[in-house]
Amino acid sequence: MSNIDEQLTEIICKVLLLEPEQVTDSIRRKEYDPWDSMAHLVLITEVENELGIFFDDEEVAEIWTVGDLRKVVASKIS
Secondary structure (H helix, E strand, O other): HHEEEEHHHHHHHHOOOOOOOOOOOEEEOOOOOOOOOHHHHHHHHHHHHOOOOOOHHHHHHHHHHHHHHHHHHHHHHH
């Protein structure tokens, strides 16, 4: 796991109240109760602040799973 992946996992754990081993790309917003609209905004803000990247509104709206989040972050880092 790369440093970025580790940081992203830590942020996801903190915001969505998960243990690292529970974080999978298939965790889906609206199907996982703690990932409500407020948690989504907190998650996006934390990722932006911690990783020094910025999401546009369309990207934020299109992130529905942890896998989606990882893909968008990867596209901004590489």
